[in-house]
Amino acid sequence: MNNKAKIDCVNHESRTNETARSVAVESVSVEKRQGLFEERPLPLNEIAPRVLRHRSRRDFLLFGAGAMAALAGSGFLLPQDTLRRMGVRRTVNSPAKEWFLNRALRIDDDVAEALYSGNRRVPTYTKSQITALKNNYNGATPDPGYIPGWNLTIDGLDSGLSISLDVRNLMTRFSEHEQITRLVCVEGWSAIAWWAGLRFDDLLRAYPPMSQAKWARVESSVNLDDSGNPDPYFISIDLATARHPQTLLASHFNGQPLTVDHGAPLRLLVPVKLGLKNVKAITKITYSAEEPRDYWAERGYSRYDGV
Amino acid sequence: MSDSTLPASEPNSTSTLLEEPGVLVAKKHHLLVRWSHWLNLPILLGLIASGISIYWASPVYQHKPDPNTGSVDVAADIGIWICSHVPGLHHYSSPPHWVYNHMSLGPGMLALALRMHWLCAYLFMLNGMVYLAGLFMGGGWRSLLPRRTDLFDAFMMFRYYLGVPFAKLIRRKWLHPRFNTKYNALQRAAYFSIPVTGFLSVTTGWAIHKPMQLHWLAALFGGYNAARVWHFWIMWLYILFVVPHVILVFADGWDTLRSMIVGWSTRVKRSELTANEQ
Numbered sequence: 001m002n003n004k005a006k007i008d009c010v011n012h013e014s015r016t017n018e019t020a021r022s023v024a025v026e027s028v029s030v031e032k033r034q035g036l037f038e039e040r041p042l043p044l045n046e047i048a049p050r051v052l053r054h055r056s057r058r059d060f061l062l063f064g065a066g067a068m069a070a071l072a073g074s075g076f077l078l079p080q081d082t083l084r085r086m087g088v089r090r091t092v093n094s095p096a097k098e099w100f101l102n103r104a105l106r107i108d109d110d111v112a113e114a115l116y117s118g119n120r121r122v123p124t125y126t127k128s129q130i131t132a133l134k135n136n137y138n139g140a141t142p143d144p145g146y147i148p149g150w151n152l153t154i155d156g157l158d159s160g161l162s163i164s165l166d167v168r169n170l171m172t173r174f175s176e177h178e179q180i181t182r183l184v185c186v187e188g189w190s191a192i193a194w195w196a197g198l199r200f201d202d203l204l205r206a207y208p209p210m211s212q213a214k215w216a217r218v219e220s221s222v223n224l225d226d227s228g229n230p231d232p233y234f235i236s237i238d239l240a241t242a243r244h245p246q247t248l249l250a251s252h253f254n255g256q257p258l259t260v261d262h263g264a265p266l267r268l269l270v271p272v273k274l275g276l277k278n279v280k281a282i283t284k285i286t287y288s289a290e291e292p293r294d295y296w297a298e299r300g301y302s303r304y305d306g307v
Numbered sequence: 308m309s310d311s312t313l314p315a316s317e318p319n320s321t322s323t324l325l326e327e328p329g330v331l332v333a334k335k336h337h338l339l340v341r342w343s344h345w346l347n348l349p350i351l352l353g354l355i356a357s358g359i360s361i362y363w364a365s366p367v368y369q370h371k372p373d374p375n376t377g378s379v380d381v382a383a384d385i386g387i388w389i390c391s392h393v394p395g396l397h398h399y400s401s402p403p404h405w406v407y408n409h410m411s412l413g414p415g416m417l418a419l420a421l422r423m424h425w426l427c428a429y430l431f432m433l434n435g436m437v438y439l440a441g442l443f444m445g446g447g448w449r450s451l452l453p454r455r456t457d458l459f460d461a462f463m464m465f466r467y468y469l470g471v472p473f474a475k476l477i478r479r480k481w482l483h484p485r486f487n488t489k490y491n492a493l494q495r496a497a498y499f500s501i502p503v504t505g506f507l508s509v510t511t512g513w514a515i516h517k518p519m520q521l522h523w524l525a526a527l528f529g530g531y532n533a534a535r536v537w538h539f540w541i542m543w544l545y546i547l548f549v550v551p552h553v554i555l556v557f558a559d560g561w562d563t564l565r566s567m568i569v570g571w572s573t574r575v576k577r578s579e580l581t582a583n584e585q
Contacts, residue, residue, distance in 0.1 A: 039449045039488055044575060046329035059569045063345065070349045077426075079419055082356075082412045101419075104426035115520040122519040123526075182531065184518055187417065188365035190531055272519045300418030307519045 077101070105302055112306035113238075122246055122271045125180045125192050130254065133183065133191040135261035138233070139225040142281065144260045146222045152266060156287030158208045167265045171251065173206065174198035179246055184307050185275040186296075195269050197250035200242045209239070209287035216242050217292035218268050221283045235277045236294040236303060237270065239287075246271055249282070274305040332571040335489070339441025341567055343434045350434060351545055353427035354508075358542060359411030360420030367539055382406045428512060435505050450489040451499045460484070460492030468493075497548060504544045511538040 034040060047055075075088065076097060135141060152165045178196040209216075216237050225231035241247060250269040251258060258264040263280025270277055276296050286292065297303040336344075359382075368381035378384055386405030390396045399405060407414040412423065442448040463484040474481030484491065490498060514525040514534040528534035556564050566572040 037449060037452055039452075040446060042333035042335060042489060042572075044331060044333055045571070046331050049330050052330055052332065056565075056569050063341075063568050066342070066345065070346075074349060074353070077423065079412055079416060081416070085408055085413065101422040101426060104429065105422050107429065108425045112517065112520075115517055117520070120520060123522045182518070184531065185365070186421070188361065188367075188515075188535060190518075296418075300422065302421075307517055 109302055109304035109306075112302075112304050116241065116272065116306050118240060118244055122181055125182070127180065127194065129192050130180065130194055131192045133193045133253075133262070136185065136275065137223075137261070137280065139223065139231055140228045141260060142222045142224055144264070146281070147260075147264055150265055150281075150283070152282060153284045154203075154207055154286075155284065156210055156213060158210050160210075163207060167251070170198060170249070170266070174202045176252075177248060179248070179271075181246065181269075181271040183269075183271065183275050183278065186301065186305070194254045195248060195250045196252035196255075197248040197266070197269065199245065200247045200249055200268075200270075201245065203249060203285075204239070204243060210289075212289040213287035214239055215288050215291050217284075217286040217288065218279045218282055219284050219286075220263075220279050220281045222281050233279060233295050234293060235268075235279055236292045236297070237268075237273070237277060238304075241270060241272060241306070244270070244272055272306060274302075274307055276301070277305050330573060331575050332573055333575050334445075334570060335566045335572045336570050337441040337445025337447060338570065339437050340445060340447060341441075341570060343438035343441060344567055346430075346434050346437075350427050350431050353423060354431060355542060355545070356410070356412050357420040357423035357427060359407065360413060360416055361424060362539065363407050363411065363414045364417045367536055376403070378403055428509075431505070432509055435502070435509070438502070447489075451495060451502075453495065453499055457492040457495065460486065461496060464491050464493040497552065500544070501548055504541060504548070508538065508541050511541060514538075 075083065076094070077100070078086075150167065152170065153162060154165070155162045157163065175198070176196055177199055178194070180192060180194045182190050182192050184190045216239060217234055218237055219232060219234035221230075221232050223231050223233035248269040250263075250267050251265060253259070253262045258267060260281075263282075266282050268277070268279045268282055291303070294303055296305075362382070363380075366380040366382055369379045370381065372379050373384065376384070376387055378387060380403070383403035383406070386407070387402040389405055390399040390402035396405070401408075404414050412420050442451070467481070467484055470481050486492075488495075510524060511528055511534050513521055514528050515531060515538055518525045518531040518534070525531045525534050528537050562572050562574050
């Protein structure tokens, strides 16, 4: 028996002692007390049939209305392709639907942002736990011809200047950091890989962005689409995430300089974001106060992509 | 136990004042329990359909490319098998997509499926809280708690269900085991495991949604990849539950189905009558 029930019993005891001094009856009633977890009989009511009929009608109408609303809601939210397969031949592309689904996405992004902590490190692994990482370039893999003349341009700096750095410059100026972390793809697969490179945070300290900057646009101008035509890739990343100690501008993969498959000569490695934010072959970083465009957000994915 | 929708009336004492003889009803389900119960239907359908669309993007169960079909996905293999063995499906336009076309929102719509999944997932969590609120406000949670006698009672119920068809065939009496609780042991096990399943779906879901910020949660399920597998198989528990659930509700009759809409039942047991009068 729990504490509350015990107290009830004590009260009960004192009251019965005052009114009727029958110890035998009282002890029986104490035993009959129900424990907190004990099932109680269902409450019974006697109701006039007319009232019961009225209530049933009201409840059935309410639940019927709820069912209709749920049906209408599904019809409104389901994709056209799905509805067509279910035999519904109605083509409505309502902006309200997009707004509604984006709203749900925004709520989830806000939750992800609230969960993020600059002090929380992502788990690291040992070399024996490394797994294969496939080349998941969205389109065709670029021709390595861009590598010899490669430069990283940085814009939106506090100095008001635009600077350009080459690989040697980056590698000699900044200390190298290594980490074996998991890269999680929006598709669901993941891979554990060994990365090395400079911290994004170190670059931010060496070349401070303008004071009101909250965002960085990280892009690659060498990305190609499926048929091999130029398809520049660009993502948005909040500066809080860019400053995370495990956010790297990686130059090495599994102990070797990055291959074209994995974004030679420099890629963004941000394990607290989905793989799609880990831009390969970065060519430009632009700091801004406003949230920049994002390649996948424009194709219906989340903007924040925190994992 | 407070009763918000029905006026409190003492059995026996007020019945003489009513013009018509009153109907004795037992209050079975709290309003919030009833609404959240039915809301689970569209929400879970949305979660399963969008979830399988998400699964399509990176199937958990893959193998080396099949020499004949080129398929790497077990779900695609099942579609191919169905289309080649089920009459009338031999000319199906895309056999590898059969499963995704019939059990999900469809293949090749990951972005949309993710948005639908998040929407339904947040609704599912809200609905779960409404359900729990209803369970506690109506006191219904006590009827769901497992008890010591459950193993034996569940066996007796199982034996009863197995025997029903044979008893019907040979026209013999086959008595339902007696119990004076709201649910029998099998029902209790099922209705207790469903909120637990919901809790596991939500926790494995968060583990694979935020495997870095909530890495301890992913670790609890054996890591990110294992949590994905858990999340996938836990989905099947709903399907495993819902099939006998629907069959048995219909077998049990109109009163049981109606009680999940109106909240009360006219099946008043003698034991409850005597217990209430005390």
